[in-house]
Amino acid sequence: MRQHQQQEFLLDLWTHFPDVLENFQEQVKDQLLATIPREALPAVAKHAVKQLGARFVISVATDMREKDGDYAVSYIFAFDEEKKFLVLQSRVPADDLKISSITPEVPAADWTERESRDLLGVVPVGHPDDRRLILPDDFPKDIHPLRREYAYNEIFPSEPGNAPPPKPAPEGTTVVPLGPFYPILEEPACFRLFMDGERVVGSDYRGFYNHRAIEKLGDSELNYNQIPFVAQQICGICGQVHSCAYCQAVEDACGIETPMRAKYIRSLLLELERIHSHILWIGLAGHIIGFDTVLMQAWRIREPVMWLMERVTGNRKHYSSNLIGGVRFDIDEAAADDIRRVLAKVEVEAKALTDAAVIDTTLMARLKNVGVLTEENARALAVVGPVARGSNVSIDARVDHPYAAYKELGVQIQVQDGCDSWARTIVRVLELFESIRLVRKALDDIPGGPVMAKIDHDLPYGKTGLCSVEAARGEAFHYVLSGDENRPYRWRLRAPTFQNLQAVACMIEGEQLADVPISIGSYDPCFSCTERVETLDVNTNQVRIYTSEELQELSRRKNAANPHYSCHSERPTARRRSHFVKKLPPYGGEFLRSETKNLPPM
Numbered sequence: 104m105r106q107h108q109q110q111e112f113l114l115d116l117w118t119h120f121p122d123v124l125e126n127f128q129e130q131v132k133d134q135l136l137a138t139i140p141r142e143a144l145p146a147v148a149k150h151a152v153k154q155l156g157a158r159f160v161i162s163v164a165t166d167m168r169e170k171d172g173d174y175a176v177s178y179i180f181a182f183d184e185e186k187k188f189l190v191l192q193s194r195v196p197a198d199d200l201k202i203s204s205i206t207p208e209v210p211a212a213d214w215t216e217r218e219s220r221d222l223l224g225v226v227p228v229g230h231p232d233d234r235r236l237i238l239p240d241d242f243p244k245d246i247h248p249l250r251r252e253y254a255y256n257e258i259f260p261s262e263p264g265n266a267p268p269p270k271p272a273p274e275g276t277t278v279v280p281l282g283p284f285y286p287i288l289e290e291p292a293c294f295r296l297f298m299d300g301e302r303v304v305g306s307d308y309r310g311f312y313n314h315r316a317i318e319k320l321g322d323s324e325l326n327y328n329q330i331p332f333v334a335q336q337i338c339g340i341c342g343q344v345h346s347c348a349y350c351q352a353v354e355d356a357c358g359i360e361t362p363m364r365a366k367y368i369r370s371l372l373l374e375l376e377r378i379h380s381h382i383l384w385i386g387l388a389g390h391i392i393g394f395d396t397v398l399m400q401a402w403r404i405r406e407p408v409m410w411l412m413e414r415v416t417g418n419r420k421h422y423s424s425n426l427i428g429g430v431r432f433d434i435d436e437a438a439a440d441d442i443r444r445v446l447a448k449v450e451v452e453a454k455a456l457t458d459a460a461v462i463d464t465t466l467m468a469r470l471k472n473v474g475v476l477t478e479e480n481a482r483a484l485a486v487v488g489p490v491a492r493g494s495n496v497s498i499d500a501r502v503d504h505p506y507a508a509y510k511e512l513g514v515q516i517q518v519q520d521g522c523d524s525w526a527r528t529i530v531r532v533l534e535l536f537e538s539i540r541l542v543r544k545a546l547d548d549i550p551g552g553p554v555m556a557k558i559d560h561d562l563p564y565g566k567t568g569l570c571s572v573e574a575a576r577g578e579a580f581h582y583v584l585s586g587d588e589n590r591p592y593r594w595r596l597r598a599p600t601f602q603n604l605q606a607v608a609c610m611i612e613g614e615q616l617a618d619v620p621i622s623i624g625s626y627d628p629c630f631s632c633t634e635r636v637e638t639l640d641v642n643t644n645q646v647r648i649y650t651s652e653e654l655q656e657l658s659r660r661k662n663a664a665n666p667h668y669s670c671h672s673e674r675p676t677a678r679r680r681s682h683f684v685k686k687l688p689p690y691g692g693e694f695l696r697s698e699t700k701n702l703p704p705m
Contacts, residue, residue, distance in 0.1 A: 112185055115155060120147055131355045133504070134188045134569050141193035141202045144178065149208040151180050151189065158183060158498070159211040159485045160571075161597045163582050164219035166251045170592075173197050176225055178205065178212070179569065179582065183503040188569050195225060204230040211485035214605055215597075222249040237311045240266035248319065255319045270307035272297045281619060292628065294607070296619065303611050303619060308604070321594035322586065327353060327562065330594065331425045334581075338598060338629055339420065340383070341574040343369075343376045345596065346425040348572040348581040351506050353427050356568025356585050359556055365429035366508040367549040372416070372424060373507065373572070374538040374545070375442075379408040380575035381535045382453065384627050385460070388528065391624045392469045397460060404452045411445045414438065428556035439546050450539050457532045470525040474610045474622030477522055484606045487599050488577020489534070490626045493527035495520040500571035500578045507572075511548065512541055524625035531575075561589060574599055576627045600629045 116124060116137075123143040128136045139147055151157040157180040165175045174195040181188055195202060204227035206212045216227040217236040224247040235242075241261045246253070272278050272295075282293040297305035317337060321330050334349045335342035347369050354361055382405040389397025409419045415438050416422035424430050434442075460466055476486070481494035491498050499516045501509040517533040519526035566585040571578045577599030586592030603626045611622050 112155060112182060112187070116147075116151070119150055123147065130567060131569070133186055134190070134355070134567070136190040136192060136567065138192050138194075141176070141195055144176075144191060144193055145203050145205045145208055147191055148178055148180070148205040148212075151191075152209050155182070156184070157181065157189065158482075159209050160188070160578075160580055161582070161595065162212060162215045162219060163593065163595045164223040164225045164249075165584065165593045166223060166249065168197055169251055174200060174223065174225060176202055176219070177582075179580075181504070181571070183498050186503055186505075188504070190567070190569070200224050201226045201228050203228055206230050210483050211602065211605070214601065221247070223247050224250070234267035235265075238265075248316070253319075255316055255323045267309070269295060269309070270305075273305055275299070276304055279616065285620070292623070294619075294623070296611070296616070298616065301616050303614050303616065306608050306611060308607065310604075318594055318596065322591050324590075326589045327591070328426050330591070331427075332423055334596075335421045335423065335425075337596070338574075340380045340629070341376070341576065341579060341598070342421045343372050343424065344572045344574040344579045345581070345598075346422075347373060347507065348570045348579050349583065349594070349596070350425045350427055351572075352568035352570040352581045352583040353562070353585070353591070354568070355570065356566040356583055357562045358566075359428050359558060361429050361556055362553045363508065363511075363550050364433075364552045365554040365556075367511075367545050368430050368434055368554060369425065369507040370509060370512060371434070371442075371542055371545040371549075372412075372422060374541045375408065375412060375415075377538045377575045378446075378449070378535060378542075379405050379412070380627075381531045381538070382408070382449075384531060384575070385457070385528075385535075388621065388624060389460075389466075391621045392466070394466065397456070400456050404449060404456060407445050408449060411442060414441055426555070427562075428558050429554050431555075433554050434549075442542065442546060446539050446542060450536065453535060457535075461529070461532065467525065469618075469621060470523065470528055470625075471521070472523050472525075473614065473618045474524040474527075474625045475522055475613075476606055476610050478520075480606065480609045481522075484602070484609070486577070486603050486606050486626075488574065488603070488627075489527045489530040490577060490603050490606065492516065492518045493530045494522045498578075500573040504571045506570055508545065512544055514541065524621055527625045534575075564592070576600060576629065577603060598629065600626075604628065 113127075113135075120139070120143065123139045124137045124147075126136075126138040130136065148159075152159060160179040160181050162179065163177045165177070167173060167175050174197060175192055176195055177190050177192040179188060179190050193202065202225060204212075204216055206216055206227065207229060213230075213232065214236060216230055217232065217234075219225045220227060220230075221235050221237040241263045242265060243259055243262045244265055246259055248257070248259070276297040276299055279296045279298050280293065281296055285292070293309055295307040295309075296303050297307075317333060320333060325333060331346040331350055334345040337345045351361075353359070382401050386398040386401030386405070389395065389401065412422065413419045415434060416424055416432070424432065476490065476494050478495045481491055481496050486494070486496070487498065495518060497516055497518045499514060500506070501514040502516055515537055517530050517537060519529050521529075562585055564585055564587045568583045568585070569580070571580050573579075579599055580597045582593070582595040583591050584593040606626070607623060610626075611619050614622055
């Protein structure tokens with residue numbers, strides 16, 4: 104059946120675009136790459152999404168000038184039922200960095216095209232929003248930091264006045280800023296809400312003020328086996344997810360066969376991470392709507408899982424478990440017994456909490472028909488994870504694009520059709536208990552054998568690897584183009600929040616102001632760690648945005664006035680922090696041949 108679906112999918116593309124599809128390759132199983140003229144991108148992308156049912160994943164712009172004199176732009180689509188990825192790649196001349204935007208036909212590509220324009224200077228002609236997205240407000244206009252001529256630690260001059268103009272508010276509405284620091288949102292985020300009375304009629308979002316240059320470090324300073332330890336820092340909750348996704352992308356690209364026992368250990372840690380993440384979210388959701396009993400009980404139940412992660416890996420978070428070719432440590436019988444014992448207690452207590460929560464009429468009133476995201480909009484914006492599954496979109500990377508040991512474990516996808524915050528809550532509750540089942544099955548079925556592949560050669564240049572890993576928040580996607588010098592030539596990643604955040608405007612439009620925080624919280628956002636500050640002068644009603652220098656000066660004044668006040672004004676600002684990263688020494692291919700060792704008994 105699957106082979107038949109694959110043949111139909113390829114035949115349809117060849118039938119409709121016989122003159123533009125060139126050099127069709129399958130370097131890695133289930134990952135198809137086709138080179139097409141840049142002018143044909145919108146038509147082929149539209150056909151893939153609207154006629155063949157493809158889901159847009161991400162685009163990747165790469166500076167290839169030092170190799171072949173131009174740039175490459177790749178658009179990546181997932182055919183989830185067929186369990187395949189399609190990469191549409193075009194070459195873009197260095198002296199004419201323009202492509203035709205696919206966003207008018209594929210709205211899910213909005214931010215990724217704007218990101219490519221900011222970081223590499225590839226202009227998406229016809230894009231409906233020409234404002235900068237990623238770069239700081241005072242970043243120089245004609246500098247694109249992911250180009251190869253710029254170093255990872257380069258310091259760029261400040262050019263105030265380059266801030267993108269805010270989206271104009273509809274006539275007759277009031278602008279209400281939500282954030283950047285809002286008491287019940289655990290991380291900074293800045294939404295400008297356009298209000299008609301208490302009803303939201305539109306919104307605008309400005310973020311990305313803590314861009315950490317991780318991709319730049321990955322293709323310029325770090326080697327293959329240093330990157331997993333940086334990748335796990337991308338998210339405080341999904342560290343294992345990003346580390347695993349990167350490693351498998353490299354392994355697939357370079358044909359490295361990971362031992363099955365290592366795959367089971369990766370899956371086991373991923374599910375334990377999902378368990379504590381979902382419990383954390385249940386508590387935060389209760390906190391957002393003022394039900395702090397749920398918060399306190401959920402975090403009490405979660406704490407033994409965090410102890411368990413430290414027992415198994417040596418760390419409560421950021422487990423440092425993955426390397427190219429496998430994992431750094433094994434799980435012995437004593438650790439397996441501890442996992443079973445802790446999960447037995449967590450399951451009982453979590454069930455008592457969720458059983459009480461799902462019949463609570465106050466919770467239902469605050470969550471049902473709130474933050475509505477229709478199935479149509481969910482598909483158009485290519486949302487992922489519980490946000491998609493709560494809108495009746497049955498996608499899950501563990502099933503659609505199996506990685507680690509999920510093909511052997513067998514995952515039951517949890518889907519709800521309510522399309523609201525309540526449906527997303529129920530999806531997470533059901534997934535919590537599914538993850539407990541998967542951990543037990545992994546412990547029962549894990550085979551013997553080594554946990555690290557033997558790699559006694561340098562990895563080849565020019566191979567492409569793709570990997571989707573299902574985080575608690577949704578699909579995290581990593582793209583790797585292998586390079587020389589024992590590091591990727593290009594490493595591109597997309598966290599689930601990047602895609603889900605683009606759906607917030609749909610979710611909150613028409614909502615009451617009081618329901619906006621839980622609508623945003625219902626997709627479990629992971630924002631950047633800092634934001635700009637927008638203030639309103641109550642005497643003049645004038646809005647002002649402070650620069651980092653002005654904020655530092657205000658902080659110094661406050662410190663001088665109150666010597667007991669703790670001030671860190673001399674710390675580098677977040678957007679300049681990347682040049683303080685310690686320069687890492689180069690390593691040869693032998694760094695990949697890492698020894699595996701067991702954890703000491705605890």
